[in-house]
Amino acid sequence: MIAGAGAAGATILAGCTSTDNDGGTTSEGLSGAIEISGSSTVFPLAEAVAEQFMKDHPQVDISVKSTGTGGGFENHFSRGRSQFNNASRQITDAEEDMCADNGIEPLELRVATDALTVVVNNEAEWIDCITVEELRQVWSADGPDTWQEINSDWPDETIERYGPADTSGTFDYFREEILGEEYNHSSDYQPTEQDNLIVQGVQGSEFAVGYFGFSYYYNNPDSVKALAIDGGDGCVDPSVETAKSGEYTPLSRPLFTYAAKGALAEEHVAEFARFYVEQSGNQELVADRVGYVPNTEAAVDEQLAALETAIEDAG
Template sequence: MTQQTSDGTDGVSRRKFLVGAGTAGMLGIAGCTTNPGASSGNSGGSGGGNGSSGNGSSGGSGENLSGEVIVKGSSTVYPVSAAIAEEYMTNHDVNVSVDSTGSGGGFQNHFCPGNADINGASRAIKDSEVQLCSDNGVEPVEFQIASDALTVAVNNEADWVDCLSFDQLAQIWKPDGAQTWSDINSDWPDEEFELYGPASSSGTFDWFIENVIGEDGSLRSDYEPTENDNRIIQGIQGSEYAMGFFGFAYYEENRENVKAVQIKENADGNCVEPSIENAKSGDYPMARPLFIYAAQSSLEEKQQVYSFMEYYLNQAETDLVSEIGYVPTSTELRDENLSKLEEYSGN
């Protein structure tokens, strides 16, 4: 596979390369051949991660790292994990495979059954998932690695709508809700919605229900669900009356193709556009944290997993994350993450 340079010297931006990779079905990064001989034993991570430099170039002190690291989970977190895996593999003889399965799909089918080392999640792990992991002897360790401005988008020709409240979004997306744009505002077209969104295995799906529809709610059944956020973009492009929602990174890469809707939390609130700055300040009402979960046993027993995690947590504070379209972690949060990681060094 062609390696992506960190400065984009191949003529394609890192963000465009990685987000575009989702169109090909979110393949494991680099198309690497899985190495079944993942090494185990005491971790060779640097341990004192708090003093690591922001670029995290060492990724651990082990000089003879080998084996594999398996990363599953959120399509929102996927571009971050894929970018970091790509750069990590340029300096280490380790195969890091990254697949987009959805947050819940990753927990349910891969991470909690013990078949993945790391799971990306666009919402916190659920109690039921913690129990599933426990039933299988897997102990998840949580790290927040970025923040996102979840984005609602419409077709570029939808000039009638610029801002929506949580209540209006709920009317559109809840079961037996509004059927036409004019049901929301009589001045809007008397045309049916064409809706695209994440599948039920997605953390974005869960976050939207809990924060917009209501904890006991659900999404209407007549929208097109998918784990491929690029498919949502394509659906919105294809219809003047379409709408969808996804992580901000996918909007950043498609600013010319779809129109982002400003959001206000209630009818009297201020309309705020999705942006890295507004997510960082807390002004954007659909800002949310992004996580990765590592299996405690993988951190303690697999040197390459500990090394990759140390590299990941350092990179999460850098411009790499903002170039993709998310808010990087603060230095303080990075140090907290590295301190937590050190507890599982296996030493």
């Protein structure tokens, strides 16, 4: 499962002759193509939403690409090559400038909340929880080479690091929340936009560590071990519940999709945007299936109101 969910490049979800749960086609004449780029963290949610939308509208073809948040903005969305860009952090000023240079106006839509997860090998019985300061040392440039240099109770073995590439919103969020302005992110690690490769790397060594969105751990809990995080009030495991309650700090974070406002003039794009926002509050899909915290009813209503205004302006 994880290899499919985290694959870089593209997972093409082609519209076909699907029917709804009652056995009747519900396309209602909608047709067209939609390109979605961006975050590997948001990828499984976007994929699930797109699959359901195409069951209801089989004449709409949706392609969901896992390019990383920054890679999606720079190479796809800002160039008009995708109508949506998923993001595990908010758009930057530089990315907004790139969009403006090409006549693209992004609309921010929050679609879920994530518990960014730090993982180690299942055989690493010597560690179950890590403090923010220890985590900072693990991932700081020019930081310690061995685990024991960080904590004397840990083994005198070289730290093997696997993580997202610097085009990833997860990389950006982790750097900001854990490393802050005083420290640079280590370059001594294996970077990738494929979360399944992070898992494979961590599985390969008792002394490996990695991090990615909670969904990949949630759907493969026996593949690696998730570490509890001590943000100052004791160890807290990553979960839908702790991210929702606010206990899991500082690694719980909002997830977004950005819609190109101009593209919302097309009916099939506008309808998909509505559906995406509506599904962001779907407990069964967002939490039970994907592993993120769904939006509250009030948040869904707020996002829909902003979206309807943008659709009206685009038309």
